[in-house]
Amino acid sequence: MTKIRKICILGGGTAGWMTAAALSNKYKALDLEIELVESDQIGTIGVGEATLPHIRFFNQALGIDEREFMKATHATFKLGIEFCDWGKLGDHYVHPFGDYGIPLHGLDFHHLWLRLKARELVPRLDDYSFPVVAAEKGKFQLPGPDANQIGSNFGYAYQFDSSLYAKFLRAYCERRGVVRTEGKVTGAEREAQTGDIRHIILEDGRQIAADMFVDCSGFRGVLIEQTLETGYDDWSHWLPCNRAVAVPSEARGKLLPYTRATARTAGWQWRIPLQHRTGNGHVYWSEYISDDEATAQLMSTLEGPALADPKQLYFKTGRRRKFWNQNVVSIGLSGGFLEPLESTSIHLIQEGVTALIELFPDAEIDPLDRDEYNDRMGLNFDRVRDFLLLHYVATQRDDSDMWRYFQNMALPQSLQDKIEAWLTRGYILKYEFGVFLPPSWIAVMLGQNLHPKGYDPRADRYAEDNLQSELRSIQLQSMRAVEATPDQERFLNQYGANSEAARLVASSARTQ
């Protein structure tokens, strides 16, 4: 049995450099050689600015200083996503990164709220969520040490410039001995007996051999698909949006600590505030809107002047049949893509890298490890798919062909079960793998007007007026915590996470 001595990563986008950073950090003491091949001529996809809270733990595991990272990537804090016009035109809600209220009488808070809500004795559930109210007011602070306090039981993520993140990680990797090779891969040579890839071939004839390859070549899937022909499960019938147009614009107004996703007639539009500019995009289903119309809609709703020409992107939602095939692991867009609503793609990269490290072969690749990797990543993708699909089907909208398409859709059984349990008894089915926890599901279901008929019957044990005053006191704690919280911009300055260059660009734009 030969030890895995060399890994070759193909691709230097977010996926490639995240993989290289994690492997170089984890295996620094071991004798593992890491070479990353990328092509400046091909470039990266250049989008992917909004993240989920788990990325903080990824950065922390690498020993990255939060302030340095935020300065280098012109990052802002993200408390959640605001959804506009999803349930009905005119609706809006925030999907927060954090719990609603605090657990009371051994019950999840929302059951007590549902009981009182049935008698119209309480305000919206959002008023018991620090991240919702802080986001609505443009405020931010780090969670305190006591996670049982209402102003501390939340998570946060970042909104950053993805090309700067890749650059930041590249410097990190090169300090740890990762070798970067510039060049375009045009082919690969496979072992006759095993079918594994022996070496990849560059345009100029150079060959790079390795024991394992990580395919981070984006939608092309150069090794996992072009070479190994692994196959792709097309999920367009569930998630039919297949194009996007993206454009950065000058920053305007208050620096908001959340991403906005506004539903449109044939897709939806994102707005992501960074320190120095705003990222915008329109994701759409080409069946029902032309590229020109989608671009015109996007450009007409920008809050400030565009900073570049709009960029067109094409994709097919779905996932690779095997994420790990032979001696190739696909991480990032080469493994699959489920459209950017809810900012899950970078998170799935993190899941892929984490699982690879956990199942990393010390000698020959064990097929059982490979199967476990594929099962685990498959579950992660399935569950993200269900959560994304929920946004399109939990709606009363029927004002366009796209919304009417979703009304008649046969849902995956797993999502059907989840909706059923919520509607009958206010219960969120939990599972081990899958990024979104119950508060996320509650946010979308309630935010899009799926109101449960029942709740946990144990909530009826308590006297109504006592319960009402307990909930009122929690709401007041939340309000006070938000009042004591600074605006995000002030916090960034106090904290020392503001990039001077970004500040200069943004401050002149924001005052216009």
Ligand SMILES: Cc1cc2nc3c(=O)[nH]c(=O)nc-3n(C[C@H](O)[C@H](O)[C@H](O)COP(=O)(O)OP(=O)(O)OC[C@H]3O[C@@H](n4cnc5c(N)ncnc54)[C@H](O)[C@@H]3O)c2cc1C
């Ligand atoms: C419209 C849209 C919006 C998105 N928004 C978000 C978001 O808000 N949040 C989020 O988490 N994710 C988002 N994503 C996904 C996110 O952009 C990606 O997950 C992330 O950028 C990782 O991409 P990647 O590294 O896999 O691929 P890429 O960035 O495409 O990188 C591929 C790399 O492979 C190299 N390469 C390719 N072929 C070859 C070759 N033959 N030889 C040598 N090198 C090669 C390229 O040069 C490049 O370095 C979005 C995606 C889309 C399409």
